[in-house]
Amino acid sequence: MSRNRVIRCAACAGRIKPQHPHIGVEDLETGVEFSYHARPGCQIRAAEETATRLEAGKVYAMHHYHASTCPDAAPGFGCAGGCFDTPMAVAN
Ligand SMILES: [Zn+2]
Numbered sequence: 001m002s003r004n005r006v007i008r009c010a011a012c013a014g015r016i017k018p019q020h021p022h023i024g025v026e027d028l029e030t031g032v033e034f035s036y037h038a039r040p041g042c043q044i045r046a047a048e049e050t051a052t053r054l055e056a057g058k059v060y061a062m063h064h065y066h067a068s069t070c071p072d073a074a075p076g077f078g079c080a081g082g083c084f085d086t087p088m089a090v091a092n
């Protein structure tokens, strides 16, 4: 696993630092993964765009990449690192 390519956010086209928290939406057919910042605006875009693609019959897996400094051994939403501390962004 030596992927040193630059990761760009599919929502805002900004660069994502691999050690920062971000979301990956993987197309299980093609293996292509869309990346998004963990910040609320980009998370909302990720949820909306994924919903649209799901309606088109695609199958996706969501990956939540926590910051390299995240102290949780098994991190999830509301982790001790505060990587994805805005669950309201995906509500409704
Ligand atoms: Zn972004």
Ligand SMILES: [Zn+2]
Pocket (backbone or CB within 6 Å): 066, 067, 070, 071, 072, 075, 076, 079, 080, 081, 082, 083, 084
């Ligand atoms: Zn975390």
